Amino acid sequence: MNDILTVGLVGVGRLGSAVGQLVAEAGHRLLVADRPGSRVFRSVVETLLPAADAVPLADVVERADVVILALPQPALADLDLARARGVLLDATNAWEHTDGPDSIHRMDPLAWTERVPGVPVVKSLNHAGYGELLMDARPAGAPGRRAFAVAGDDGAAVDLVASLVDSMGFDAVPTSAADAPLLEPDGAVFGRRFDEAGLREALPHAAARVG
Ligand SMILES: NC(=O)c1ccc[n+]([C@@H]2O[C@H](COP(=O)([O-])OP(=O)(O)OC[C@H]3O[C@@H](n4cnc5c(N)ncnc54)[C@H](OP(=O)(O)O)[C@@H]3O)[C@@H](O)[C@H]2O)c1
Numbered sequence: 001m002n003d004i005l006t007v008g009l010v011g012v013g014r015l016g017s018a019v020g021q022l023v024a025e026a027g028h029r030l031l032v033a034d035r036p037g038s039r040v041f042r043s044v045v046e047t048l049l050p051a052a053d054a055v056p057l058a059d060v061v062e063r064a065d066v067v068i069l070a071l072p073q074p075a076l077a078d079l080d081l082a083r084a085r086g087v088l089l090d091a092t093n094a095w096e097h098t099d100g101p102d103s104i105h106r107m108d109p110l111a112w113t114e115r116v117p118g119v120p121v122v123k124s125l126n127h128a129g130y131g132e133l134l135m136d137a138r139p140a141g142a143p144g145r146r147a148f149a150v151a152g153d154d155g156a157a158v159d160l161v162a163s164l165v166d167s168m169g170f171d172a173v174p175t176s177a178a179d180a181p182l183l184e185p186d187g188a189v190f191g192r193r194f195d196e197a198g199l200r201e202a203l204p205h206a207a208a209r210v211g
Pocket of ligand 1 (some may be wrong): 014035075
């Protein structure tokens with residue numbers, strides 16, 4: 001049984017709304033960062049995330065155990081995340097298709113984290129399409145359950161995100177931040193469906209964290 005967490009969500013587009021639904025279905029408290037001036041924010045929250053509380057970004061950052069970043073990657077540079085109490089779960093990609101030609105961190109997807117010294121950042125949930133997330137979520141122990149990588153170098157943060165990912169319906173494969181580029185477009189893991197054993201084989205640094 002996973003602990004009930006307070007989960008923050010920044011971005012309620014295609015990925016964010018799917019992830020938010022899975023977080024809410026898992027029974028976690030869901031805070032979404034308000035998006036003043038957006039024409040679609042309110043209707044997305046009311047229709048797809050009715051259990052969520054919409055609060056200012058600063059509240060999300062200060063209250064959440066895990067803050068899920070589900071907005072275009074270039075927008076990360078402008079977010080004030082330095083006061084985060086918990087873990088930042090970066091689900092973004094440097095992908096021209098969703099993030100525009102200015103997506104800049106293709107070589108090092110965690111380069112932006114230099115802006116948040118001392119805040120643990122974990123990369124996960126970014127290597128499958130949002131529709132697949134909704135379709136493939138299964139209870140723990142289901143045969144062939146889909147697996148997601150949880151890449152980071154802070155062991156406690158990785159373990160917390162792994163338990164969140166498990167509660168959302170997926171096996172979690174902890175690995176080092178060195179494997180984060182493999183999760184991005186053009187990486188060996190992006191867009192491919194793996195179970196836990198297959199994903200461990202595809203991630204060179206996963207074995208070091210087994211057990
Ligand atoms: N789509 C997928 O299947 C998928 C799968 C895995 C990973 N990803 C990654 O997830 C990220 C988001 O992709 P998406 O497809 O969900 O994009 P999307 O549908 O365009 O949604 C982006 C969301 O971010 C919000 N947003 C934009 N700029 C913001 C800012 N400065 N501050 C706060 N919120 C902001 C948008 O709000 P407004 O609508 O109000 O502007 C919208 O809710 C990308 O990095 C993408 O590569 C996507």
